Amino acid sequence: MTIFEQVDLWASRVPIDEERAHERKEISREILCRLNSLTKPQGSLGRLEDLVLWYGLACGQSLFPDPGGVVCVFASDHGIAMSGVSAFPQVVTVEMVKNFANGGAAVNVLARQAGLELMVLDMGVNADLSFLPSVVNAKVAYGTQNFLTQRAISPSEMVQAMKTGFDLSVKLKVQGKGFLVLGEMGIGNTTSASALISALLELPPVLVTGRGTGLDDRGYRKKLEVIEQALSLHGPTISFPLEWGMAVGGFEIAAMAGAILGASTVGLPVILDGVITSASALLAWRICPRVKHFLLAGHVGHEIGHKAVLEHMGLTPVLDLDLRLGEGTGGVLASQLLKSAICLFHQMATFEEASVSGKI
Ligand SMILES: Cc1cc2ncn([C@H]3O[C@H](COP(=O)(O)O)[C@@H](O)[C@H]3O)c2cc1C
Numbered sequence: 001m002t003i004f005e006q007v008d009l010w011a012s013r014v015p016i017d018e019e020r021a022h023e024r025k026e027i028s029r030e031i032l033c034r035l036n037s038l039t040k041p042q043g044s045l046g047r048l049e050d051l052v053l054w055y056g057l058a059c060g061q062s063l064f065p066d067p068g069g070v071v072c073v074f075a076s077d078h079g080i081a082m083s084g085v086s087a088f089p090q091v092v093t094v095e096m097v098k099n100f101a102n103g104g105a106a107v108n109v110l111a112r113q114a115g116l117e118l119m120v121l122d123m124g125v126n127a128d129l130s131f132l133p134s135v136v137n138a139k140v141a142y143g144t145q146n147f148l149t150q151r152a153i154s155p156s157e158m159v160q161a162m163k164t165g166f167d168l169s170v171k172l173k174v175q176g177k178g179f180l181v182l183g184e185m186g187i188g189n190t191t192s193a194s195a196l197i198s199a200l201l202e203l204p205p206v207l208v209t210g211r212g213t214g215l216d217d218r219g220y221r222k223k224l225e226v227i228e229q230a231l232s233l234h235g236p237t238i239s240f241p242l243e244w245g246m247a248v249g250g251f252e253i254a255a256m257a258g259a260i261l262g263a264s265t266v267g268l269p270v271i272l273d274g275v276i277t278s279a280s281a282l283l284a285w286r287i288c289p290r291v292k293h294f295l296l297a298g299h300v301g302h303e304i305g306h307k308a309v310l311e312h313m314g315l316t317p318v319l320d321l322d323l324r325l326g327e328g329t330g331g332v333l334a335s336q337l338l339k340s341a342i343c344l345f346h347q348m349a350t351f352e353e354a355s356v357s358g359k360i
């Protein structure tokens, strides 16, 4: 099977909108009926009510338990990090993975506070991490190729990375997880994400590229140059979004795109984080637009490419906190509001139960 056939097969398993129209209408009706019966003026919980509706539609249920979620941090190294596009050295990727394993990174703190399980997957860190039992070994290779000279990912590597994500989502659903927050770690990956966004949205790099971990003006100019060069190197040979994923993507970006396709197939709601997770969502969406029903934009952050993707996909972010960290931090923060919304939906008394008078 070619990579295109494999990816088409995955996409074909995502439910067809027309086939789900009746079911979606019923679920919306039941959820709105309960929301409107609770002791509050109709609609007064604003976007929290939208979150409940999104969640029910994504799960395909109007009756669902309080969800327990999981945040998956996909880690990988990038060949492009060698081209001076990050304010930090490449070795920070493996160092941060150890930090995740020891519970000391920002996402660990937030996940603990939110009561979320945290999983770290080694998709292609440039070091042997087998001595860390808490890190899932899904290594495709020791980092991607530098996409200034060749495509970052080969077709077989792309399938392998996407399959890891796809199978993970299916497994999480079977285990009864209520939602998946996507997170990532990989020095250089804002360059990969911005290149992908620029190519897929057909916008000049300067409109979708930020300073990542904090590049100075010189570093930022270099990053723009690198992206421009990469787009003109690969552009002439590329016809499909998936090919852009291989040309300038990363193993963690591919795995997250696969996870989104898998989650959409089984009805596992997905919460996006920053610019990198959003670039993977854009790739998955271009492969199969129906994945959109299963996506929640956790936040919009500081990177301009992040805003561009969310606007393009018509996703309204839950939070706007000027974050620029990644790891899944903004997604975890947003999941707290989703959980609050669902608790309200389940636990508030109705007008009838509380003997409260309705609207005149
Ligand atoms: C200590 C540290 C912790 C991080 N946690 C996430 N990132 C974030 O920064 C990286 C992308 O930025 P760039 O493209 O500029 O390299 C990713 O690994 C991302 O998750 C971090 C970066 C650093 C330095």
Ligand SMILES: O=C(O)c1cccnc1
Pocket (backbone or CB within 6 Å): 190, 211, 212, 213, 273, 274, 275, 276, 277, 301, 302, 303, 306, 323, 324, 325, 326, 327
């Ligand atoms: O928006 C993000 O996710 C982000 C921004 C800078 C560095 N790493 C991640």
